Amino acid sequence: MSVGLILAWAVLPYVSIVMLVVGLVWRFRTDQYGWTSRSSQWRESAILRWSSPMFHFGVLFVAMGHVLGLAVPQSMTDALGVSHHAYHLIATVPGSIAGVVTIIGLLGLLYRRIFVKSIRLATTRMDVIAYILLAIPILLGAVATFSTQVFGPDGGYNYRETISVWFRSIPVLSPRPELMVGVPLVFQLHIIAGMLLFCIWPFTRLVHVVSAPVGYFTRPYVVYRSRRPADATQPVPRGW
Numbered sequence: 327m328s329v330g331l332i333l334a335w336a337v338l339p340y341v342s343i344v345m346l347v348v349g350l351v352w353r354f355r356t357d358q359y360g361w362t363s364r365s366s367q368w369r370e371s372a373i374l375r376w377s378s379p380m381f382h383f384g385v386l387f388v389a390m391g392h393v394l395g396l397a398v399p400q401s402m403t404d405a406l407g408v409s410h411h412a413y414h415l416i417a418t419v420p421g422s423i424a425g426v427v428t429i430i431g432l433l434g435l436l437y438r439r440i441f442v443k444s445i446r447l448a449t450t451r452m453d454v455i456a457y458i459l460l461a462i463p464i465l466l467g468a469v470a471t472f473s474t475q476v477f478g479p480d481g482g483y484n485y486r487e488t489i490s491v492w493f494r495s496i497p498v499l500s501p502r503p504e505l506m507v508g509v510p511l512v513f514q515l516h517i518i519a520g521m522l523l524f525c526i527w528p529f530t531r532l533v534h535v536v537s538a539p540v541g542y543f544t545r546p547y548v549v550y551r552s553r554r555p556a557d558a559t560q561p562v563p564r565g566w
């Protein structure tokens with residue numbers, strides 16, 4: 327087995343998991359007050375209003391699709407009587423829609439970050455790295471899905487016999503890199519890009535993903551108060 331194969335599919339997965347977990351603990355211990363998405367809503371909200379929900383709901387849906395496609399063994403859906411063709415349709419149609427919604431949202435977010443001056447000036451070097459390493463797996467994932475599953479051969483590429491089995495071999499500490507040998511290159515690049523994203527995750531504003539907004543729908547609004555004493559003494563309604 328080649329060194330490249332081992333590095334990509336038996337070493338990088340563990341490096342990315344360790345960097346993600348240890349990095350998040352380190353960031354929490356050293357920079358708890360910097361644990362934020364660093365919202366830029368007050369700088370620009372018109373584009374953010376549609377692009378942010380599109381990106382976030384899209385990517386959440388894509389993530390749920392990954393859990394279904396990678397964690398659930400084919401034998402289980404077979405046992406439930408779900409044919410390969412049915413699975414292919416269930417995964418590809420909503421997955422492709424979610425991918426497109428995510429990309430449109432991402433383009434909106436990128437547009438405002440590049441073309442709205444105050445946001446561009448507030449963008450750090452780490453933000454640029456995060457955006458690049460976020461955009462690459464998303465675009466490669468969409469290219470992989472459209473080229474093999476939507477416009478590819480009938481029934482698409484059955485990644486559940488290769489990628490998904492390799493994926494499940496990682497947490498049980500018995501990596502099977504040989505399964506990735508015949509996988510279409512675009513999928514290989516997509517997954518490597520995904521693992522690189524996990525490596526830098528803790529050092530960027532992406533940490534906010536780990537703070538699940540559990541109370542978000544029931545908490546009161548965040549209230550912004552003016553510094554002017556006259557305004558500050560006005561009673562402020564509590565939201566809902």
Ligand code: HEM
Nearest residue numbers: 388391417421422425463464467468471475485517520521
């Ligand atoms: C590192 C582990 C990852 C693996 C093994 C993986 C695997 C896959 C597979 C097998 C598909 C095809 C799904 C289908 O067509 O039914 C896919 C699609 C996709 N992936 Fe990933 N992926 C990984 C990480 C990521 C990450 C980190 C992102 C986003 C930042 C991402 C975004 C996407 C998108 C946007 C699509 C296309 C839309 C979709 O099918 O839902 N992936 N990925």
